[in-house]
Amino acid sequence: MSNPEEDLWRRFQEGSEQAFTTIYRSYYAILFKYGYHIAQDDELVKDCIQALFVELWKSRQTLSHTTSIKYYLLKAMRRKVYRMLRQEEQYTEYASDAETQDVNFSPELELITLQTTQLQQASLRQAIDQLSNRQKEAITLLYIEGLSYPEISDMMSIKIRTVYNLVHTALESLRKQLNQPGLWAVVAVLLCSQ
Template sequence: MDTSNEHELWQQFQAGDEKAFSTIYSTYFSILYQYGYHIVQDEELVKDCIQTLFIEIWRSRRNLATDVAIKFYLLKAMRRQVYLSIRRQAPFVSATAFDETNQVTQSVSYEFELIVQETAQQRQAQLQRAINQLTNRQKEAITLLYINELTHAEIAEIMTLKTRSVYNLIHEAMGNLRRQLTPLNFTWPMVVLFILFDHVNSYPSVGL
């Protein structure tokens, strides 16, 4: 979305324009859903978080900053909302599944699965094992960088890290993938394509 159009849309939303609000919702719902589902693989929880987030920003619209990058603002707010929901549900959810320190590796995130029909089952298994070696924090950083196209500084703010830490996370993640996949005859362009592969269809269908 063009920066000037985005600014105008946000101003209209803050002025109470329901059409502008609906446009923001429909434009960013899928992005927020995919990002939230990366953090916690619970479709209903993620949808509830999105609904709560949009209710809250509508109610507080007049008090929000007037000059914002909408996608960055919503992703940051979504992350906060998801972790608040997780904490509210404890101890009803597994602590290891949502460890924000990301020392426990989750099952491979959908946005990092290579969905290629011609790929042999053994090759897919090798690829998944390599991705499973990444920490959740590394996978989150790569998602924000390659899928949501945020800058390292923006990722650092969302993940409450120093910018240098974000560089280190991504460098370590890509290094791990390179070391594990190159000996298996995965060319590096293939690995990059794997990370950048259209991941939308990998998620459960979501209705607006």
């Protein structure tokens, strides 16, 4: 018995414009948010999404089978954004500064910080800013996008053990920096509820 995503993908591959539109509408916001985590450039991300869907439509009959459209699209989006960054000669600067470049975190986390006191907001922002770009990306993919460790490993082109280490190190860093019990509980609830 196939799942609804497999059926949707199959219909898309067979040329259903309705299936294609459903996929586009269902995943546009997710792709935009993820692309923005990498590039922090609205127009570049929108261009990448547009180019990605044009390529998907043109090559739909030769695309591989997937059981997770979200994973398939996120992986393709990652490649597309990095390719576009390289074309714009921003990649070298980004790659050399990958551990220190600031990446915006999820809207959910932004909402939580707005609902806390000013002191908690400052502490949380400072703690997140201390995370490396790769730690932020791994946590976003795991807790916000709901991908598995093997999927994140494949997307980021790193070993599964490295993903575990990135997440563990990030959470340990947040725990140590957020030594206010109430604030750490808020962050823990946020991450576990995604």
